[in-house]
Amino acid sequence: MSLSKRPEGVAPPEIFYNDDEARKYTQNSRNIEIQEEMTNRCIELLEIDDDDGETRLVLDIGCGSGLSGECLDERGHVWVGIDISQSMLNVALEREVEGDLVLADMGEGLPFRAGTFDYAISVSALQWLCNKDKAAHNPIQRLSRFFTSLYAVLVNALEN
Structure with missing residues (x-):
């Protein structure tokens, strides 16, 4: 797939994911399947469910319309989502996702x-x-600011 067909090659995310694109993305069965598979793999790799059975607070970065958050909900975790697209967050609100949402x-x-x-x-x-x-x-x-702040907001990062 060429770069121009990827969303990243078309427009910034807050512009690309307008109201129409946000709805289309969230209703696309292939996107839903991919989000679910990738989120479950993240959960597996991080061994979130293998801890001690306690509920964990998870940050979903680029949460969009909350598809990944639903996987976290299903496994009993609490989540906060951050996204740059107000339209994607609006779809998440319409879908009544369980996580708290932050526009940033x-x-x-x-x-x-x-x-x-x-x-x-x-x-x-x-x-x-x-x-x-x-x-x-x-x-x-941008990468430096992101990863520096990510390290800071994680509990385990402070314990090491």
């Missing part, structure tokens, strides 16, 4: 207190950090 640009750093989350997942979002959608965007700086 992950490339500006995560707007949470240090040590807030037990885990973080991201399905199909981090690639947006590498784009230079605006003159002020510097992918290296």
Whole structure:
């Protein structure tokens, strides 16, 4: 697939995922299947369910319309989602997802207190950090701000 057919090659996420695209994305059975598979794999790799049976607070980075959050719900975890697209978050609200939702640009750093989350997942979002959608965007700086703030908001990062 060429870059121009990928959303990242068309427009910034807050523009690409307008009301129509947000609804189409969320209603596409293939997208739903991929989100579910990838989220379940994240949960498996992080061994979230293998801990001690306690409920965990998970940050869903690039949560979109909450498809990944539903997988976390199904496994008994509490989640907070962050996304840059108001339209995607509006779809999540319409779908009445269980997680709390935050409108923010992950490339500006995560707007949470240090040590807030037990885990973080991201399905199909981090690639947006590498784009230079605006003159002020510097992918290296955006990646640095994101990963520095991600490390800070994770509980286990503070314990090590």
